[in-house]
Amino acid sequence: MLIQGDARVAESREWTPRSEEHFKLSVLRQPDSRTFIANPLPRRLFTFYFQRLTMTVQPRRILVWPHRRFVDPPTEVLVPGPPIVHVE
Amino acid sequence: MWSSNLATCARAYPDAVLSVVDPDGYPCSTRCTVALDDRREVITFINLPPLASSWRGPACLLFHRHDDRLENQYQLMIRGHVVLQGDSLELRPTHFLTANGSLTEDRMPHAGAPLQLIQFMLLGRRQAARYLRRRNMTWPVDFTPMLRVLRELRSSRG
Numbered sequence: 082m083l084i085q086g087d088a089r090v091a092e093s094r095e096w097t098p099r100s101e102e103h104f105k106l107s108v109l110r111q112p113d114s115r116t117f118i119a120n121p122l123p124r125r126l127f128t129f130y131f132q133r134l135t136m137t138v139q140p141r142r143i144l145v146w147p148h149r150r151f152v153d154p155p156t157e158v159l160v161p162g163p164p165i166v167h168v169e
Numbered sequence: 170m171w172s173s174n175l176a177t178c179a180r181a182y183p184d185a186v187l188s189v190v191d192p193d194g195y196p197c198s199t200r201c202t203v204a205l206d207d208r209r210e211v212i213t214f215i216n217l218p219p220l221a222s223s224w225r226g227p228a229c230l231l232f233h234r235h236d237d238r239l240e241n242q243y244q245l246m247i248r249g250h251v252v253l254q255g256d257s258l259e260l261r262p263t264h265f266l267t268a269n270g271s272l273t274e275d276r277m278p279h280a281g282a283p284l285q286l287i288q289f290m291l292l293g294r295r296q297a298a299r300y301l302r303r304r305n306m307t308w309p310v311d312f313t314p315m316l317r318v319l320r321e322l323r324s325s326r327g
Contacts, residue, residue, distance in 0.1 A: 085195035096314045105318055111239035115319055124312055126290050129297035131310045141195070151199065151218035 083155070086140040093133045171210040172265040178275040179205055179245055182232040187214070187221065187260070189228045189251060203230065203260075212247065212260040221258065224251050228260060232275070242277035244268040 093100055108115050117123050124131075144155035179185070188198040202215040212230065214221075228251040235242040249262035267275050269285060270292045276282070278289035301308055 083198060085191075085193075085197070092308070094308065096311065101314065101318060104315055105322070108319065108322065113238060113240055115322075118312075118315055119319055127293065128310050129293040131312070131315075132297060132308050151220070155220065 082146070083144040084138070084140050085142045085144075086138040086160075088136055088138045091135050091137070093135045170264070171207075171262060172272065173207055174273040175245060175247075175265040175267070175275060176205045176207060178243070179203070179232055179247065181243070182234055182245075186231045187217070187224075187228060187251075188231070189221075189224045189226065197224075210262070211254075212249075212262065214258055214260075217258060224258065225253065226250060230260060240279070242279075243275045244277055245275040 108118070117127075140160045143158040143160060145158065146153060146155050184200055184202050186198050187201050188196050191197040197220075199218055199221050201217050201221075204213045204215060206213065228249060230247040230249075232245040232247075233243065244267065246266045247260065247262045248264040248266065249260045251258055251260055265272070269276070269278055269289050271285070271288075276285075278286045280286065297308075
């Protein structure tokens with residue numbers, strides 16, 4: 082599936098329920114990162130790693146290749162008033 | 170400019186994602202298998218879908234892989250131009266880029282390579298400082314909620 086849309090970017094400076102959800106998911110998926118974050122020295126040296134941007138994409142067009150058959154032309158879905166997709 | 174070192178790294182990936190800008194101005198991507206030609210310094214495509222047959226112009230090729238714990242990460246991007254050569258498309262690279270800033274290897278920083286980790290730290294700090302300086306801002310990070318989440322996860326495991 083390919084989603085095309087218009088993006089805007091903002092600094093994620095506030096800790097929100099969404100950022101908590103993303104953080105929890107990230108440490109569950111990458112368990113070794115817990116040791117890194119729990120250690121004050123890496124937190125101090127790698128602060129930049131935790132200064133994240135939120136990219137918000139307003140979908141405009143969705144192309145779908147059923148069953149990953151890329152030799153076939155995609156089904157196109159136009160999105161007039163779509164929900165917003167967040168990528169962090 | 171061609172990089173033989175990073176071309177060798179690129180051959181270790183099973184596939185890549187080719188992206189171009191479509192006529193409407195939106196990025197358009199497809200997964201593909203590539204062959205890197207050191208002699209001609211171009212990249213050819215093994216199995217581009219019909220969708221890509223009309224693609225020309227500025228493009229990037231992204232390579233990425235990791236293990237099932239999201240460790241042992243490798244990442245490499247090649248930027249260039251897609252052109253028609255004979256009956257086939259090929260990418261003529263202009264830049265080889267790695268997320269770790271290295272010009273010779275594509276492995277992301279990890280604890281097993283402390284020198285590389287330090288280089289990554291210096292690169293990240295320098296770029297973050299530049300970002301903040303341009304915007305005349307500070308960006309303190311409050312780690313309290315992150316540490317709380319780690320404690321909760323630890324206690325929920327018993």
